[in-house]
Amino acid sequence: MNDDHGSIFDGLLGGDSSQWAFGTDFEDPLAGVDTTTPDGVDPAELAAYCLMLGDDALIMSQRLSEWCSRAPDLEEDIALANMALDLLGQARLLLARAAAADPRVVPGLPEGSPVPPEDALAFFRDDRDFRNVRLAEVANGDFAHVVVRLLMFSTARLALLERLCVSRDHVLAAVAAKGVKEVAYHRDWAGRWFVTLARGTEESRRRLLAALDALWLLQAELVAPHPLEHSLALAGVGVDPASLRDPVDAVLGQVLTAAGLDRPERAPLAGVGGRTGRDGLHTEALSLLLAEMQVVARAHPMGRW
Amino acid sequence: MLTLADLGVLRGVEVVRDAEGGEVVIASITPTYTGCPAMATMRDDLVHRLNDAGFARVEVWVVLDPPWSSDWISERGRAALRAAGLSAPGPAPRRTGPVPLTLGPPRSVPPCPRCGSAATRLTSEFGATACKALYRCTGCLEPFEHVKEI
Structure with missing residues (x-):
């Protein structure tokens, strides 16, 4: 470029090494957006709810991005990376919205740290503070595994986002309206591959059935009632996941029928003392995922990226 | 050349005065997709171009509502x-009610x-x-x- 701002490589040659990583620095995904909490809503509850939806997106995004360079062919590699990116974008907005609603949810960092609130929430919280469903966190398996997981995840998330478009919280409503357009593509991709694998070879069908059997017990948590979500639904801000059960069942039934499969009979994975992912009760897989995802950021709490 | 305005990403530009009467340019942009990694570059380009045009103080705001539609790409943008x-x-799909599941190839x-x-x-x-x-x-x-x- 022929202007005063030089090239992205200037930072490497000059004395200011703080810009070495990418050079665009942090940006606020909610710059200029009105983040006032709606009347009659407890900011702590709103923040916790945004963490639930944001953590679902963040953890699922991390699992999808692990597929990068490992998918069966280039097109599916790109597809999985695209879906990871869409969900990462949703996570950034939702975590930023949580921090704006109630700054007390943001972990403390050393004085003068440039890390913005959404990054602090993603990289400096411990596993027990994450509120994602356990379906999002379990370790990746084969290609059939990611297809089945995405079908369950995106079917529930699309149904949720469709209803969240009318939230009294304008940020949630806007994130939802945009997310609907994105997640509709994710669900179609997963649905098509589900049917393709089920109707493909003996081996592809065997793998699909194995993935379905392994993941079905985690499906119910997506549509399980939770007191916080119920309370925010009553306040016109959130969506009660119990209200998603029928529409989600209908879509999964449509895919299973097209695939020529019966609905699996597996009891849902129980919580511990009534607590599930939404309450910070997770599997070991989340701790390992976070260790990898957070290690660089935690080593450099004063870093600019 | 394809501009941010042609893409429908630029939603507005206004000049406001701060408390001391100083001039501040506020440019508003909207992401095409939520995770669009080009947002930071778009923000930097806007700030740099406006600085070059003589506006020392520039703020770039994000607009999330209504969500970006491909219908907002101008004729000039389509030609580019x-x-x-x-x-x-x-034309972007317009629908009321739930998004239908599409298992077949596009129509x-x-x-x-x-x-x-x-x-x-x-x-x-x-x-x-x-x-x-x-x-x-x-x-x-x-x-x-x-x-x-x-």
């Missing part, structure tokens, strides 16, 4: 896309931006960037990118 070998989006396909043939085939609904799908022309056999309708 075609000139770059990309297929421009058709309509865009014509090839290179040879104009209507015989094209969807390779993947996900391309090199979030806003594009991959197609292949069965006439001239060339692959091409299509900006998705959203």
